[in-house]
Amino acid sequence: MNTKTDFLIIGGGISGLTLAKKLAFLSPDDNILLITKENLEEGSTYYAQGGIASVWNESDNFEKHIQDTLSAGDGLCNENVVRKILTQAPERIKELIEIGVQFTRNDTGDYDLGKEGGHSERRILHVNDQTGQNIEKKLIESVNKIQNLEIKEHWCAINLYAQNYKCYGAYVLDQETGFIHNISAKATILATGGAGKIYLYTTNPDISSGDGIAMAYRAGATISNMEFYQFHPTCLYHPYAKSFLITEALRGEGAILKNVRGREFMQDYHPSKELAPRDIVSRAIDSELKKTGDDFVHLDIASYKSPSFIKSHFPGVYETCLKFNIDITKDPIPVVPAAHYCCGGVMAEINGATEVKNLYVIGESACTGLHGANRLASNSLLEGVVSANECAENLALLSSDLKIKEFEKWEPGHAVPSTEAVIITQNWDEIRRFMWNYVGIVRTDKRLQRAKKRINMLLDEINQYYWDFKIEKNLVELRNLATVAKIIIVSAISRKESRGIHYNLDHPNKSEIRNTTIKRPW
Structure with missing residues (x-):
């Protein structure tokens, strides 16, 4: 079935929903279709705990926030992009407040500004420790009132339809019916988030x-700086606690990292100790675990804050840990680093424009130059709302000049229903394990070459499977996962230095300042 829409948005997190809301307002005569492969709530935005960074009080200023961001980015940030995004923060946050997001206030009635690693000032607006969840809910409430917006949940994008560096829409699987739609659009916008499930341990949800990165790559877009995958230092270590992030705000309020014998160790690695940038804290924990042979370290807030403070400021962390018999008002929290955020992505302008005409990428899927070699904490939600706003304004201006062009329907060929689902499970597990062991927090040339050999072999298997069997979501995700894994590996091999998140024991020093770019070989 050929479906036409003026604008096709793929992804329902903070970027996709903000874009839909703004674009519907600016282009009321255009139809907008937003699709997401799960429920709207099931995305990284919903699980974001810490908050959104913005200069907000008189003791802070934009220059401080800019310099903190540039410092974390370790030489690879685009300063013009940094300035443009950060200076829009107060205005974009006021728009969130207008739709009902109630950021936490302190006893004086002012916003309770948090402080996180790499920040020189308190500037993190938050809703206790469930910021993303509250933002997502208010955005969903807001977009559900829009007349010219249609939302389809459980619709999974299979691939973009692009020719000669021009995008015409996408092939999309309706998971409930198994039907594949070819959706034609004036412009297609990818807001699909990151790729954390590429690693064995991650704070990201399964989706x-x-x-988006894999589809854009196949469409001809340039992918940049994918070797810079950020690992969050503190993910709850428990056999039944799946992907639960322990917010950095705990360390901002005085929580201390200790080994299981109770020794504090961050002073051995950085003068800022627990508030050092995430890459440094993650490597410090990794180093301690390798030295001691332990499976985790402890994060201790109980020794430094009262039970009432902990329960009021971190209700989500408190309640979740309690489910696993960990009372954080009394006991330290067992934590390990986990894959958290993709600092690279599809090379794009702040407004999402890519070199593929009519294809836009925003949010975590994009590489705009904001994050450089390492993202500053709580800058990601900010980038999502700013880039969505810029994208909406740009598309509204161009709308009258854009045309919809239909393209051929999906041809299944001789594909048959799969009888070998175990292959998908096995390949997925194998990729996640060798990516964690070979392309993780600490890398070596030998590990990276081993990873390259493994992914090349697996990609051959997966591509054969893709064409032999009928399309289903798990197969689409596995193909994309393997594609992005290959891009990360090749990018990491090409960077013969250590910078930001990318740390290679065979190249421990910095060398040339450059961006890594990967394009599909045609």
């Missing part, structure tokens, strides 16, 4: 399989 984070790099779909």
